[in-house]
Amino acid sequence: xxxxxxxxxxxxxxxxxxxxxxxxxxxxxxxxxxxxxxxxxxxxxxxxxxxxxxxxxxxxxxxxxxxxxxxxxxxxxxxxxxxxxxxxxxxxxxxxxxxxxxxxxxxxxxxxxxxxxxxxxxxxxxxxxxxxxxxxxxxxxxxxxxxxxxxxxxxxxxxxxxxxxxxxxxxxxxxx
Amino acid sequence: xxxxxxxxxxxxxxxxxxxxxxxxxxxxxxxxxxxxxxxxxxxxxxxxxxxxxxxxxxxxxxxxxxxxxxxxxxxxxxxxxxxxxxxxxxxxxxxxxxxxxxxxxxxxxxxxxxxxxxxxxxxxxxxxxxxxxxxxxxxxxxxxxxxxxxxxxxxxxxxxxxxxxxxxxxxxxxxxxxxxxxxxxxxxxxxxxxxxxxxxxxxxxxxxxxxxxxxxxxxxxxxxxxxxxxxxxxxxxxxxxxxxxxxxxxxxxxxxxxxxxxxxxxxxxxxxxxxxxxxxxxxxxxxxx
Numbered sequence: 280x281x282x283x284x285x286x287x288x289x290x291x292x293x294x295x296x297x298x299x300x301x302x303x304x305x306x307x308x309x310x311x312x313x314x315x316x317x318x319x320x321x322x323x324x325x326x327x328x329x330x331x332x333x334x335x336x337x338x339x340x341x342x343x344x345x346x347x348x349x350x351x352x353x354x355x356x357x358x359x360x361x362x363x364x365x366x367x368x369x370x371x372x373x374x375x376x377x378x379x380x381x382x383x384x385x386x387x388x389x390x391x392x393x394x395x396x397x398x399x400x401x402x403x404x405x406x407x408x409x410x411x412x413x414x415x416x417x418x419x420x421x422x423x424x425x426x427x428x429x430x431x432x433x434x435x436x437x438x439x440x441x442x443x444x445x446x447x448x449x450x451x452x453x454x455x
Numbered sequence: 456x457x458x459x460x461x462x463x464x465x466x467x468x469x470x471x472x473x474x475x476x477x478x479x480x481x482x483x484x485x486x487x488x489x490x491x492x493x494x495x496x497x498x499x500x501x502x503x504x505x506x507x508x509x510x511x512x513x514x515x516x517x518x519x520x521x522x523x524x525x526x527x528x529x530x531x532x533x534x535x536x537x538x539x540x541x542x543x544x545x546x547x548x549x550x551x552x553x554x555x556x557x558x559x560x561x562x563x564x565x566x567x568x569x570x571x572x573x574x575x576x577x578x579x580x581x582x583x584x585x586x587x588x589x590x591x592x593x594x595x596x597x598x599x600x601x602x603x604x605x606x607x608x609x610x611x612x613x614x615x616x617x618x619x620x621x622x623x624x625x626x627x628x629x630x631x632x633x634x635x636x637x638x639x640x641x642x643x644x645x646x647x648x649x650x651x652x653x654x655x656x657x658x659x660x661x662x663x664x665x666x667x668x669x670x671x672x673x674x675x676x677x678x679x680x681x682x683x684x685x686x687x688x689x690x691x692x693x694x695x696x697x698x699x700x701x702x703x704x705x706x707x708x709x710x711x712x713x714x715x716x717x718x719x720x721x722x723x724x725x726x727x728x729x730x731x732x733x734x735x736x737x738x739x740x741x742x743x744x
Binding site for chain 1: 542
């Protein structure tokens with residue numbers, strides 16, 4: 280009995296001591312913004328090795344960008360896009376918002392999370408490409424009337440670039 | 456008789472339900488290429504409302520069910536998934552279709568750095584983003600040709616296959632200085648950047664000294680890097696004289712390839728020359744040497 284208790288105590292102590300080490304080695308980071316959850320895995324990304332600060336910033340800023348996207352398309356407000364998008368991605372989403380306004384349409388997302396993998400980090404450290412598998416419930420509304428509703432899972436290829444104060448999405452394209 | 460009427464009524468209800476269920480039906484091609492247009496097929500009869508929701512657009516139009524709907528090429532330029540919804544009264548049908556990027560037609564090219572010393576390993580990087588005519592990232596693997604050349608020297612060429620629209624390369628700087636043309640091309644698209652390759656640190660720094668009355672004139676041979684490129688004018692060369700009176704140091708700039716300085720005369724002095732971390736020869740004056 281005594282030996283059994285001792286063994287249990289040793290196992291507990293080892294597990295307690297090993298936990299932080301295991302956490303440190305875990306390649307998956309999680310971030311959330313406005314209810315958007317992003318699981319970020321940078322294992323094997325190259326050619327540049329990812330820095331610790333970048334590894335924290337990317338999932339945080341990508342989650343914030345999706346939060347901006349979903350809010351902008353739900354409220355038909357293009358100005359919200361500025362916090363997460365630049366360049367082509369911002370132009371395209373702004374055009375989508377303008378068209379939604381014109382046709383009286385808006386969409387609602389219930390985001391169930393993003394599995395994001397870093398696939399390319401440029402040698403000079405200014406651009407990172409991500410592959411994101413996202414699942415969400417989509418509702419399309421004409422005025423206040425729901426005209427379409429369905430769960431969606433799709434994969435996006437995103438290109439994030441460094442801006443003055445954060446990473447922003449420069450390209451966002453659904454992958455076939 | 457009563458049963459027959461009931462059966463007929465049930466059959467009529469079923470037929471009506473089946474008709475109502477297909478009151479507005481829609482089918483779309485699975486995928487089309489960007490900028491090529493597409494045709495949606497509808498079934499049913501009467502007027503209906505059709506929405507086409509794309510990554511960067513929303514179109515709303517009235518259609519007649521049973522007729523094909525042609526989507527114009529300019530409506531389908533942006534790659535991504537499109538949702539088509541047709542609605543007639545309470546009946547709705549929808550179809551997804553994909554617009555795939557068209558053939559490579561543009562390259563965005565990031566070349567770093569803009570200025571680099573010659574003959575260094577892996578110091579020049581190029582990243583090419585392969586785009587179609589509508590600025591969609593071409594996700595299919597595409598060969599991208601990178602070429603780096605300076606005048607009067609052979610070009611270094613590498614062909615890399617793009618992955619998810621991106622190809623990259625890391626190259627050594629050439630042994631010859633000059634304005635290197637760094638070119639990335641995919642299909643017919645070609646983008647050119649200039650990387651200024653400059654002479655590296657001085658190499659085999661040598662000087663000579665001549666006595667001129669009450670001072671000593673020191674002058675280097677033409678200052679070159681290890682590949683034989685003359686270092687740029689303005690490069691600092693430091694002459695140091697140590698004698699019984701102490702140490703005198705003069706920083707001189709390379710002018711027309713040569714650095715020159717005037718030092719105080721001395722009966723017994725050691726003069727050395729250096730540039731950055733590179734040391735040159737030493738000269739001993741007087742003292743029988």
